Ligand SMILES: Nc1ncnc2c1ncn2[C@@H]1O[C@H](COP(=O)(O)OP(=O)(O)O)[C@@H](O)[C@H]1O
């Protein structure tokens with residue numbers, strides 16, 4: 010265990026989140042149990058009012074979640090000063106089994122909260138709140154996310170040991186290293202690039218075909234967006250490790266996902282990941298919205314929202330491409346060669 | 349066929365249901381009001397006039413029964429959608445004017461426009477027009493707490509009208525006015541009636557309900573309409 | 577709704593929130609003041625921590641790659657000259673410096689000085705020439721060249737108090753006589769953390785003060801040109817000489833950073849109680865709506881404002897309040913730490929000695945601190961206000977219609 014201001018900040022953030030989320034789940038349970046649209050009793054009025062409490066909290070939760078994602082990365086980066094062998098965030102995260110697990114969970118939670126809010130927004134457009142029970146059941150079902158997060162966080166913090174030497178991005182993402190990180194960087198730039206562009210073209214092609222073809226295909230195509238965007242996210246990370254990062258750092262052997270987030274690289278990573286998250290979040294939500302088919306008016310509204318999500322994800326993807334390949338283009342123009 | 353802008357079907361409103369202090373303020377009441385008419389609800393204090401008015405004004409939901417405004421059943425709508433209707437169709441003049449004390453007359457009048465996201469230019473245009481109409485232009489920037497009773501009354505009417513509602517509800521509008529101000533108020537009301545507004549007033553003041561422009565008088569007692 | 581109307585509406589809501597807060601400024605002032613103080617303390621601690629860590633990073637550049645000590649019975653003891661020779665033979669080692677240093681406690685000042693033995697003639701020729709203000713003595717009294725020294729800035733200031741700023745007298749109970757040293761220069765104020773409690777003595781004199789025999793040394797500094805090899809060589813030394821302990825620069829850096837981190841976390845943890853009390857106050861203030869406020873919210877609801885809209889007003893109020901507090905708190909902390917040199921707080925950070933670095937730390941203010949300050953101060957504040965805000969926002973319009 011290392012007592013450090015950053016760890017303290019994370020502890021405060023996680024506890025706040027869990028506390029608020031618990032309040033939410035408590036109320037969500039009451040709504041799930043007691044909701045009766047046709048009732049005019051005081052209880053129904055109160056439940057209706059509680060829906061406002063819950064959306065406020067989840068909105069806030071998403072905000073804090075994003076903040077914590079940053080804070081977590083910064084913490085990992087800062088703690089590298091304390092942990093022997095760690096040069097940057099990667100070293101801290103890989104110093105025990107929980108670091109990367111927690112990071113992944115945080116990313117998943119962020120997307121889940123975002124999707125819940127979009128569905129909630131959609132449902133609130135309808136006078137009868139048709140999705141109300143499903144919505145709040147879903148909320149109860151995702152309660153394990155913040156709980157797991159706080160557990161993992163404390164495990165992570167307690168297992169940070171300044172007396173153990175850890176490896177860092179130099180070795181984690183090193184070609185000769187074993188393990189996932191190594192094999193990721195190892196799967197040379199060309200493979201990850203082709204994978205990434207495959208997925209991107211698959212996505213865009215699927216959209217094109219979906220627009221052209223009739224109803225049946227439309228549905229399948231739209232549903233496929235959900236897994237495709239997950240693939241997009243993963244391959245985008247791959248490309249960032251093996252290709253984009255080398256041009257940002259202008260070094261062959263430096264394949265780090267975190268170093269470029271900070272001020273030394275003018276917060277390049279913030280923009281890069283921002284566009285990636287926007288694209289993926291909107292894209293996945295677009296796919297999810299396709300699942301809504303009943304009642305007809307809701308489905309119609311869902312399709313409208315879906316269109317917006319498609320647009321946003323498209324621009325997000327373009328932004329990611331531009332941000333991600335910008336350093337490469339600049340380098341190529343300047344030097345006329347590849348790294 | 350008559351065009352009912354307001355329809356109330358078997359409405360009951362019970363406060364604190366199931367508790368010892370349970371009160372049924374409106375009991376199984378039905379009512380229809382035609383477009384463009386001026387209707388007065390009279391009755392002794394505690395007979396349920398204000399409650400009925402707030403049911404019509406979408407300020408509260410009935411325990412049972414149906415409230416239909418401009419053909420739309422509003423009684424079961426969630427707040428957000430009920431408010432949409434309220435802002436579009438209803439202007440409410442409350443009993444004690446209910447202006448926000450620390451704010452200027454102008455800001456008070458423009459309050460109902462904020463949820464609509466109306467541009468500030470348009471808001472100022474409408475507000476200035478109403479201030480002119482109700483002779484309040486010189487009090488524009490005054491705090492409402494520094495206004496006289498008549499001015500407060502006029503500001504309250506202006507606020508009720510700023511959304512261009514078709515229906516105007518006024519709860520005891522003459523209760524705090526002397527006879528001179530009451531007659532000026534009635535002038536305003538008659539002008540509003542001429543411009544096509546449907547108006548519903550609660551009052552136990554003969555000066556108000558004995559006017560010839562009144563189309564209907566309903567009398568309430570113990571939460572029910574006993575005569576019309 | 578188009579994007580434009582959404583913005584228009586948000587602006588109106590912010591307008592209203594501001595007006596609303598100004599009308600009730602007395603209710604908000606107390607919260608504002610406490611909030612500013614909290615942000616101020618938290619940011620001060622973080623700024624000091626950040627700058628110290630950074631300063632450590634910079635000064636650690638000068639540290640030897642490996643420090644080698646002899647350990648006997650778990651304690652550090654003097655190291656012998658032959659050890660240095662052996663280590664020098666290890667491939668990859670460029671140079672081994674035999675160091676003479678220790679601490680000296682001065683009774684009257686109650687101060688602990690770090691004493692370092694060096695060859696001052698060589699220093700005067702080398703790079704130290706730049707960072708030392710050399711004194712010249714007009715008189716030409718014969719001085720023993722073995723008893724000269726250079727001191728840190730803070731040391732000199734302190735010595736002025738006991739009028740020993742020209743000659744310093746070392747004495748310890750049990751010694752036969754005083755040892756007197758001439759002060760021939762002071763360090764310039766740049767590398768303060770390290771040089772502030774430092775006395776650099778001519779090596780022969782230093783041996784007398786530290787009571788160190790002639791062929792023994794305090795420890796060895798090993799220099800290795802290739803950073804990749806440092807860890808390996810450290811391991812090798814430990815394997816070859818079981819009685820020796822190695823400390824790499826990286827290890828020192830880490831332990832310093834974790835000491836600073838530990839200290840600031842300690843201060844912040846003690847602050848948590850304060851934050852908690854503050855949150856309770858907020859909760860109390862936010863839940864206790866006055867009749868007037870309740871009536872106003874009733875009016876808003878009655879003229880067609882949604883619960884969500886009133887919630888937005890409350891949200892903006894919280895954001896404005898925490899925004900003002902954060903900005904003022906951070907600015908105050910900046911001034912406090914970098915201009916006033918953090919009186920009161922710095923003692924906590926710089927260990928045992930009465931002489932503290934004079935703290936002209938280079939500002940190290942980064943976006944990352946903002947994230948942490950927001951997480952520690954603003955997030956709990958907003959979290960605590962959510963429930964009361966909701967309670968207020970669901971006020972029924974008929975509360976007000978049935979006149980109060
Ligand atoms: N919000 C409320 N909670 C509890 N009782 C109420 C409420 N509003 C009105 N009442 C009760 O309902 C009855 C009718 O009140 P009201 O409609 O104000 O009558 P009127 O306007 O004719 O004087 C009264 O007995 C009053 O006490």
Ligand SMILES: [Mg+2]
Nearest residue numbers: 394397398519
């Ligand atoms: Mg009344």
